[in-house]
Structures are given as structure tokens and as C-alpha cells.
Amino acid sequence: xxxxxxxxxxxxxxxxxxxxxxxxxxxxxxxxxxxxxxxxxxxxxxxxxxxxxxxxxxxxxxxxxxxxxxxxxxxxxxxxxxxxxxxxxxxxxxxxxxxxxxxxxxxxxxxx
Amino acid sequence: xxxxxxxxxxxxxxxxxxxxxxxxxxxxxxxxxxxxxxxxxxxxxxxxxxxxxxxxxxxxxxxxxxxxxxxxxxxxxxxxxxxxxxxxxxxxxxxxxxxxxxxxxxxxxxxxxx
Numbered sequence: 001x002x003x004x005x006x007x008x009x010x011x012x013x014x015x016x017x018x019x020x021x022x023x024x025x026x027x028x029x030x031x032x033x034x035x036x037x038x039x040x041x042x043x044x045x046x047x048x049x050x051x052x053x054x055x056x057x058x059x060x061x062x063x064x065x066x067x068x069x070x071x072x073x074x075x076x077x078x079x080x081x082x083x084x085x086x087x088x089x090x091x092x093x094x095x096x097x098x099x100x101x102x103x104x105x106x107x108x109x110x111x112x
Numbered sequence: 113x114x115x116x117x118x119x120x121x122x123x124x125x126x127x128x129x130x131x132x133x134x135x136x137x138x139x140x141x142x143x144x145x146x147x148x149x150x151x152x153x154x155x156x157x158x159x160x161x162x163x164x165x166x167x168x169x170x171x172x173x174x175x176x177x178x179x180x181x182x183x184x185x186x187x188x189x190x191x192x193x194x195x196x197x198x199x200x201x202x203x204x205x206x207x208x209x210x211x212x213x214x215x216x217x218x219x220x221x222x223x224x225x226x
Contacts (some may be wrong), residue, residue, distance in 0.1 A: 004155075033213055042202060042216040043156075056211045091155060095212060103148075105155040 004094050005074075005102035012110045013082045021077040021107045025094030032075045033101060034067060037089040046090075049075060083109045116138045116218035126225050131175075131218045135203030138184065142174040144206035146214065147177055147185045151199045159201075162186060173197070184220050198224045 005024040005053040013019050025032050030051050036059075046054040051070035060067065064082075067074040079086055089108045095102035119134040125146025137143055144163050148156040167179040177188045186203060200221050205216040 006155075031212065033207070035214075035216075043214075045213045045215070048211050048213055056213065059213075068193075083150045093214075094157075100158070100161065101157040101212070101214060 004092055005088075006092050006103050006104035006107050008107060009105065010108050010110070012112060015083060016081050016111055019079040019082050019109055020087070021079075021090050021096075021109070023077070023092030023104060025092070026096075026102055027032075029094035029096050031097065031100075032069050033094040033095070034075075034077050034092045034110045035091045035093065037091065037106075039088070046077075070079060074087040079109075083107070084111050087111045114205050114215050116203050116206060116215055117151070118201075118203050118219035120220055120221050121218060122221045122223065124223040125193045125203070127195055128192050131188070131193045131197065131222065133188040133201050133222065135177075135186045135188065135205075135217060136184050137186060137203075139205060139208065142150045142181075145177075146169065146177060146204045146206070147175070147186075147188050147214045149173075149199050150219075156202065159188070160181065165223065172174045193222075193224045195226065196225050198222055216222060 032049045034046040037043045045059040047060050047067045065082045066078045089106045090108045093103045096103045115138045118155045139167045146161045147159040156195050162169050162179045170176045175190045202219045203217040207213045
């Protein structure tokens with residue numbers, strides 16, 4: 001069984017570009033969470049999605065960040081006009097029923 | 113609001129020594145608690161979890177944790193450290209509003225000396 005797959009593993013963007021992070025959940029899981037890990041910090045919740053719906057986006061910055069989990073295909077975390085402060089590791093986790101979460105290996109975003 | 117505090121951002125032990133990583137939580141309702149391990153440039157791997165029932169929880173790689181409601185603690189222990197245990201460890205509490213999101217502590221880096 002494949003676990004949570006995130007790609008790319010590493011992403012370098014120049015300031016002002018867009019970053020797209022993809023997450024394919026465990027097969028059969030309909031709940032997806034995104035977390036951000038800033039250097040020397042723990043993980044902070046960003047957004048919780050179920051298929052085609054955003055359930056909780058209380059941890060998402062108000063501007064430039066968006067997330068989706070379409071009926072078909074992976075969940076996407078999109079960051080527009082990236083700034084240096086967006087440099088972090090972004091982790092996706094999936095869950096069958098919103099309980100135990102299985103984490104991907106993360107996407108490490110570097111903004112130069 | 114729920115929160116998690118991990119005491120000690122860095123812990124260093126000798127190989128073969130006891131590992132003790134401290135975690136205290138704040139929750140108004142019985143919590144669901146988790147310990148995760150993160151190896152360098154890797155994702156998070158679940159070590160163990162507490163939901164209900166037995167307060168001493170055994171996990172993978174010889175780790176265990178005890179839920180102590182009176183102390184609001186969920187400390188992680190391992191009797192004998194191995195070099196391969198060197199990693200970062202995160203304690204987390206599941207938010208009780210029903211979204212299932214996790215609230216993490218700041219993490220503790222475990223160093224194991226030969």
C-alpha cells in the first residue's frame with residue numbers, strides 16, 4: 001500500500017513566483033490536512049479538506065495561500081507570489097475518518 | 113484552547129541510557145495524545161497514541177508513554193537508547209472539536225552519544 005505521496009520533495013522558487021505543492025492521500029482516505037513547519041519550530045496546522053470541500057482553513061494565511069482537494073486527483077496547496085518567509089517544510093497528512101493521520105515526507109520549499 | 117508543551121528542546125543521552133522526553137498538555141476534555149518521530153528530511157512517523165483505556169501505551173521501537181491525567185502529562189520513555197533513536201520527537205494532541213487536526217508541541221531533538 002502506498003502511503004501519502006507528496007511532490008515535489010524539494011522546490012526552489014524565486015520571490016514573486018508561484019509554488020504548487022501536491023499531496024496524494026492514502027488510497028481510500030477522504031480527509032487531508034496540511035501543516036507547515038518553519039525552521040526550528042513544530043508543525044502548525046494550516047487547512048483541513050474533505051473531497052471538494054474546505055472544512056477548516058483557520059491556520060491559512062489570509063492572502064496568497066489557497067488549497068483544494070478535487071473529486072479526482074491530488075490535493076494542491078498553492079502559494080502565490082512567494083516571499084522568503086514562506087520557506088518551510090509543508091506536510092500533508094491523510095486520514096480515513098478524521099482520526100489517525102498518516103503523514104507524507106513533506107515538500108521543502110526554499111524561496112530565493 | 114488546547115495546547116502542548118514539550119519541556120527541553122534538546123535532550124542528550126548516552127547509548128544504553130534511559131530516554132525521557134517530557135510532554136504536558138492542556139485540554140478541557142479527555143485528550144487523544146500522540147507521539148511522532150521525525151528523522152532528518154523525512155516526514156512524521158507515528159510512535160504511539162493514547163485514546164482511551166490503558167494509560168500505559170506501548171509503541172514502536174521500544175518506546176512507551178504513560179498518560180497521567182492528574183499531571184496532564186504524556187511523557188515518552190525508552191529504557192535503553194540506541195544510536196538510531198537520534199531524531200526529533202513531537203508530542204501532539206488531537207483537537208476535540210471534531211476536525212481531527214493535531215496541535216503539536218515545539219519538538220525535542222534527541223541526541224544519542226556513543
